[in-house]
Amino acid sequence: xxxxxxxxxxxxxxxxxxxxxxxxxxxxxxxxxxxxxxxxxxxxxxxxxxxxxxxxxxxxxxxxxxxxxxxxxxxxxxxxxxxxxxxxxxxxxxxxxxxxxxxxxxxxxxxxxxxxxxxxxxxxxxxxxxxxxxxxxxxxxxxxxxxxxxxxxxxxxxxxxxxxxxxxxxxxxxxxxxxxxxxxxxxxxx
Ligand code: UP5
Ligand code: MG
Numbered sequence: 543x544x545x546x547x548x549x550x551x552x553x554x555x556x557x558x559x560x561x562x563x564x565x566x567x568x569x570x571x572x573x574x575x576x577x578x579x580x581x582x583x584x585x586x587x588x589x590x591x592x593x594x595x596x597x598x599x600x601x602x603x604x605x606x607x608x609x610x611x612x613x614x615x616x617x618x619x620x621x622x623x624x625x626x627x628x629x630x631x632x633x634x635x636x637x638x639x640x641x642x643x644x645x646x647x648x649x650x651x652x653x654x655x656x657x658x659x660x661x662x663x664x665x666x667x668x669x670x671x672x673x674x675x676x677x678x679x680x681x682x683x684x685x686x687x688x689x690x691x692x693x694x695x696x697x698x699x700x701x702x703x704x705x706x707x708x709x710x711x712x713x714x715x716x717x718x719x720x721x722x723x724x725x726x727x728x729x730x731x732x
Contacts, residue, residue, distance in 0.1 A: 549574075549730065550649055552630045554694060555657035557686040558668035559712050560719060564657065565631045567720050572727050575623040578631040582615040583607060584675075602676050604685035606635045606693060609642035616643070627730075636693035640700065654701040655726060657712035657719070661687060 551574070553561045562578055569576040580601075587598045593611055600607050612633065620628060630651070634640035644650055668683050677686060701707045710722045 549627045550630060550651045551628070551727075551730075552633060552651045552654045553657065554632065554635075554654055554698060555659060555712065556661065556664050556690045556694075557683060558664040558671070559657040559659040560667070560716065561631045561657060563716055564655075564712075564720060564723055565629050567716075568629055568723060568727055571724065572627075572731055573625075574627045574629040575620075575625040576629045576631060577616060577619050577623075579612055579616060579633040579635075580631070582619060583612070586611075586615060598676060602682060604677060604682050604689050606639065606689060609639045612639060613643055613646060617646075634697055635689075637696055637700065640697050650704075651701070651706060652730070653706045653708050653726075654698070655723065656698055656707055656709045658709050659712040663713050 553565060555561060562581075565576040565578065568574055583597050583601060587594045587601075597607055597611065616630070616633065634643055664687075665683060668678055669680070671678060677683070698707060708726050710719060710726070712719050
């Protein structure tokens with residue numbers, strides 16, 4: 543499977559920091575296929591599949607879906623894309639998902655982009671988004687922050703210890719953030 547993953551970059555940060563927004567711009571400018579694991583999970587819920595109800599309940603609680611579910615969706619999307627340059631948005635979310643994905647594919651990301659944003663600003667962005675997501679209530683948002691601190695920050699620490707973490711100040715306007723992101727992606731151009 544590693545052969546399909548010619549180049550893999552991941553984006554991680556707290557909920558609402560701007561992963562989706564920056565990934566859209568990176569994909570357009572640098573020829574990556576953008577895979578948002580949150581979006582893949584929401585599509586799975588909509589499709590009414592066997593796992594749909596379980597996934598919806600976990601997302602509503604801000605919990606991390608087990609790796610056998612997310613990795614299956616991710617690998618399917620990778621194979622269907624026909625590309626070999628991937629931008630993986632919001633994954634791996636915890637050490638269990640990271641270890642499982644890396645042992646199945648035998649591929650580590652070239653780097654992980656961390657969009658650094660204060661919690662109050664992420665909260666403002668999520669509440670202003672208003673797209674009817676099941677997890678955008680104040681209650682679920684607070685749970686998502688807690689899960690981020692407890693489970694995702696250790697993944698950031700892991701990649702930092704391998705010198706694979708790239709950090710950008712994401713508290714600024716979208717285009718300012720993208721200026722810094724572009725510098726990081728420039729060596730991997732389309
Ligand atoms: N916005 C963006 N950038 C801005 C800026 N610089 N200045 C001002 N406004 C900015 O942005 C959020 C909003 O802010 C938008 O309205 C945008 O215009 C504005 P967006 O780009 O959507 O932020 P993003 O980081 O993508 O926020 P999102 O809510 O998608 O992040 P989450 O990490 O919470 O959501 P995700 O979809 O990745 O995951 C949802 C759930 O799925 C998880 O909680 C979990 O239950 C489950 N999940 C798993 O179980 N496993 C996985 O591997 C992944 C997800
Ligand atoms: Mg998103």
